[in-house]
Amino acid sequence: MTERVAPTRTPAFEARLKQRYASERRFRVIGLSAIVFSLSVLAFLLVSMGYNGIGGFQRAELTVPIDFAESGVAGDASTLSGPTGISALETQGLPDVVAFYAEQALGAEGAAELSPGAWREVAEAVVANPDILRETVTFDLPASADLASAMRGDGGDEMRALAERLSSEDKLDRNLDVGFLERSDATDPQQVGIWGALKGSMLTMFVTLLLAFPIGVMAALYLEEYAPKNRWTDLIEVSINNLAAVPSIIFGLLGLAVFLWIFPTYRSAPLIGGLTLALMTMPVIVISGRNAIKAVPPSIRDGALAIGASPVQVVFHHVLPLALPGILTGTIIGMARALGETAPLLMIGMRAFIATPPDGFTSPATVLPVQIFLWSDEVNQGFVERTSAAIIVLLVFLLVMNGLAIYLRNRFEKKW
Amino acid sequence: MVTRIHPNLEDSDAKMSAKGVSIFYGDKKAIDDVSISIPTRYVTAFIGPSGCGKSTFLRALNRMNDTIASARVEGEITLDGEDIYRSGMDVVQLRARVGMVFQKPNPFPKSIYENIAYGPRIHGLAEDKTALDEIVESSLRRAGLWEEVKDRLTDSGTALSGGQQQRLCIARAIAVDPEVILMDEPCSALDPIATAKIEELIDELSGRYAIVIVTHSMQQAARVSQRTAFFHLGKMVEYGRTTDIFTNPLEERTKDYITGRYG
Numbered sequence: 001m002t003e004r005v006a007p008t009r010t011p012a013f014e015a016r017l018k019q020r021y022a023s024e025r026r027f028r029v030i031g032l033s034a035i036v037f038s039l040s041v042l043a044f045l046l047v048s049m050g051y052n053g054i055g056g057f058q059r060a061e062l063t064v065p066i067d068f069a070e071s072g073v074a075g076d077a078s079t080l081s082g083p084t085g086i087s088a089l090e091t092q093g094l095p096d097v098v099a100f101y102a103e104q105a106l107g108a109e110g111a112a113e114l115s116p117g118a119w120r121e122v123a124e125a126v127v128a129n130p131d132i133l134r135e136t137v138t139f140d141l142p143a144s145a146d147l148a149s150a151m152r153g154d155g156g157d158e159m160r161a162l163a164e165r166l167s168s169e170d171k172l173d174r175n176l177d178v179g180f181l182e183r184s185d186a187t188d189p190q191q192v193g194i195w196g197a198l199k200g201s202m203l204t205m206f207v208t209l210l211l212a213f214p215i216g217v218m219a220a221l222y223l224e225e226y227a228p229k230n231r232w233t234d235l236i237e238v239s240i241n242n243l244a245a246v247p248s249i250i251f252g253l254l255g256l257a258v259f260l261w262i263f264p265t266y267r268s269a270p271l272i273g274g275l276t277l278a279l280m281t282m283p284v285i286v287i288s289g290r291n292a293i294k295a296v297p298p299s300i301r302d303g304a305l306a307i308g309a310s311p312v313q314v315v316f317h318h319v320l321p322l323a324l325p326g327i328l329t330g331t332i333i334g335m336a337r338a339l340g341e342t343a344p345l346l347m348i349g350m351r352a353f354i355a356t357p358p359d360g361f362t363s364p365a366t367v368l369p370v371q372i373f374l375w376s377d378e379v380n381q382g383f384v385e386r387t388s389a390a391i392i393v394l395l396v397f398l399l400v401m402n403g404l405a406i407y408l409r410n411r412f413e414k415k416w
Numbered sequence: 417m418v419t420r421i422h423p424n425l426e427d428s429d430a431k432m433s434a435k436g437v438s439i440f441y442g443d444k445k446a447i448d449d450v451s452i453s454i455p456t457r458y459v460t461a462f463i464g465p466s467g468c469g470k471s472t473f474l475r476a477l478n479r480m481n482d483t484i485a486s487a488r489v490e491g492e493i494t495l496d497g498e499d500i501y502r503s504g505m506d507v508v509q510l511r512a513r514v515g516m517v518f519q520k521p522n523p524f525p526k527s528i529y530e531n532i533a534y535g536p537r538i539h540g541l542a543e544d545k546t547a548l549d550e551i552v553e554s555s556l557r558r559a560g561l562w563e564e565v566k567d568r569l570t571d572s573g574t575a576l577s578g579g580q581q582q583r584l585c586i587a588r589a590i591a592v593d594p595e596v597i598l599m600d601e602p603c604s605a606l607d608p609i610a611t612a613k614i615e616e617l618i619d620e621l622s623g624r625y626a627i628v629i630v631t632h633s634m635q636q637a638a639r640v641s642q643r644t645a646f647f648h649l650g651k652m653v654e655y656g657r658t659t660d661i662f663t664n665p666l667e668e669r670t671k672d673y674i675t676g677r678y679g
Binding site: 228229297299300301302303304305306307308309310313317318322 | 478480483485508509510511512515516517518520522523524525534535538539585588589591592
């Protein structure tokens with residue numbers, strides 16, 4: 001009689017075991033390399049953005065001292081306050097005064113390369129503090145786009161020579177441009193700012209959230225907790241799933257056809273943009289909301305029902321609080337998508353050139369991704385860096401928004 | 417075949433009674449023509465093999481089957497002579513009067529205090545915070561949990577052990593002062609020590625509430641109940657005093673089941 005060998009001790013079994021370990025190792029290597037690849041792509045993206053973007057947050061500026069006492073420009077807090085302050089200074093000839101002192105400091109060639117709107121920055125400084133009209137003040141005023149690109153080594157020889165001369169005289173320098181976060185779109189890359197688009201994005205996102213979140217959550221709750229399961233609810237479910245997959249530009253067409261038809265005067269307004277994006281975001285919130293609600297254990301519902309809670313109490317006291325973290329996750333995804341959306345907003349006219357920040361939900365505005373798209377289309381070299389800087393602003397906005405949502409999610413998260 | 421009722425089952429005042437009750441899930445008949453009268457101050461046990469419909473029948477007693485879309489109840493179930501399936505019946509009020517404890521402990525993921533206070537609060541049973549505190553304390557005391565949790569009422573109910581969680585669920589059920597408590601295999605997820613505690617608790621509560629308990633354990637039915645109904649394949653086979661059912665079953669099937677021949 002031969003001795004019985006256990007099936008787990010045979011050479012064949014051991015060979016199979018080796019194979020199993022080998023396939024496990026292969027899987028790990030593949031997974032790890034996928035992660036390394038994505039991380040390196042991300043790192044490359046961030047580094048190149050950051051490198052270009054730093055330039056975008058800087059501006060070529062010319063140093064111009066202005067002796068206001070000598071110039072004859074006059075005024076005090078009472079005459080210069082309010083919206084008429086700048087035009088009052090304009091009628092007193094401030095542009096010429098600035099041009100005169102620029103010529104003194106930089107020579108005729110240099111003064112010609114002052115950005116055309118430079119005097120406005122002087123005017124704003126004066127309005128902010130009229131006392132400086134009695135002193136000599138040194139301003140860093142934006143150079144022209146040509147001079148700025150010459151400073152980077154582009155453009156004609158003459159301009160490059162001028163840039164070199166002014167730099168060596170310490171009159172031309174690249175300075176941190178805080179104003180980038182305070183100004184709006186302009187034709188001159190030296191004069192542009194992101195505030196208009198950022199504010200437009202904030203207003204649009206606010207409208208989107210205000211509409212998509214409550215409507216999406218209510219729809220999800222109704223479909224999961226109340227709606228009878230029949231052909232109609234199946235149809236609604238399929239429609240919502242399809243809606244989430246519809247290309248975003250179609251939503252733009254819908255916004256154009258419906259919302260702008262109802263409110264024809266609100267073209268380019270954050271209100272219309274927000275409505276359009278809310279339509280796009282809602283299905284995402286409904287789908288993730290339904291999944292989160294489904295994941296709430298039925299035993300919790302039973303427990304609440306069994307002590308006499310009404311269905312609405314079960315939903316609002318038990319189901320919704322437990323589903324909220326999941327719903328918020330879906331909302332983050334939907335809102336992040338909406339924030340980065342360009343195509344539907346082009347359709348409803350948010351691609352217009354808008355040089356002032358919107359002062360409400362109904363005034364014309366643009367949003368960050370559209371602004372990036374518009375700048376990336378510009379011929380002028382100066383816009384390349386500005387585009388990167390705008391992307392950084394967009395990413396930071398996105399991170400702040402998501403960080404807030406994740407913080408809220410963690411606060412509501414409960415274990416059971 | 418009709419239910420065999422033991423002859424010496426005296427007529428006690430019925431808290432709930434069922435007449436010719438059949439329950440369907442879609443086309444499938446889960447309970448077939450069951451009639452039973454549940455006495456006021458006793459513990460009634462439903463026993464029977466898995467899938468015999470005893471839990472289904474129990475859930476019909478406080479209309480928890482309403483949550484299952486395909487479930488349908490025929491016949492008449494009354495609470496104090498009032499048909500609970502009539503059209504004007506208030507289900508919320510019914511469930512406040514007929515509480516339920518489930519197989520798996522299901523405390524809310526809230527604090528221990530909130531678990532107990534939730535029922536009285538939604539029904540407006542406490543006038544102020546002091547009254548609510550009193551209800552919470554007395555409910556936990558009656559469930560034999562007060563000494564164990566009095567110093568950590570703000571801890572999550574889900575942080576308790578399995579047996580404590582189940583007693584918390586019982587305390588939650590009695591906090592709204594129901595008239596009947598339904599228990600669906602309340603000890604099946606618990607160890608013997610926790611089971612003993614729950615059984616002790618059932619014993620103490622039985623003087624005050626009508627209790628109906630579904631159990632898989634014959635010993636448990638024998639220990640805690642005064643009335644026993646044996647279910648098999650959707651029918652109620654036999655009903656009588658627990659001592660009669662266990663010592664002198666009328667039906668062969670009952671005898672086979674309680675002697676462990678199947679089930």
